[in-house]
Amino acid sequence: MAKENTSDSFLHADLLQAQLATAFKHFDKGEFKEGQELINSFLDKVDPYLVEHTKRYPSQLAYLKPIAHGEFNDPSAELAAKIILTYLKNKGVEL
Numbered sequence: 001m002a003k004e005n006t007s008d009s010f011l012h013a014d015l016l017q018a019q020l021a022t023a024f025k026h027f028d029k030g031e032f033k034e035g036q037e038l039i040n041s042f043l044d045k046v047d048p049y050l051v052e053h054t055k056r057y058p059s060q061l062a063y064l065k066p067i068a069h070g071e072f073n074d075p076s077a078e079l080a081a082k083i084i085l086t087y088l089k090n091k092g093v094e095l
Contacts, residue, residue, distance in 0.1 A: 051091040
């Protein structure tokens with residue numbers, strides 16, 4: 001039997017979406033630390049296995065490094081890569 005969506009799960013998704021929107025408002029205002037903290041919290045909630053996986057398989061992060069260094073001339077992708085790499089580095093993943 002399929003699991004029924006409850007209002008709690010929708011509320012949770014709405015809160016996560018609001019958290020991301022607020023994080024990017026901080027980035028737009030140049031408030032990187034505040035935005036990064038919200039993204040960190042988001043990633044902790046959405047994928048609790050991300051840190052352990054990347055600790056075990058750090059080579060899978062190789063594609064993010066050139067993006068983070070602006071080699072693809074895409075500011076949005078560059079920011080996203082920097083956010084993810086900073087999150088992982090702060091969680092003890094060797095980059």
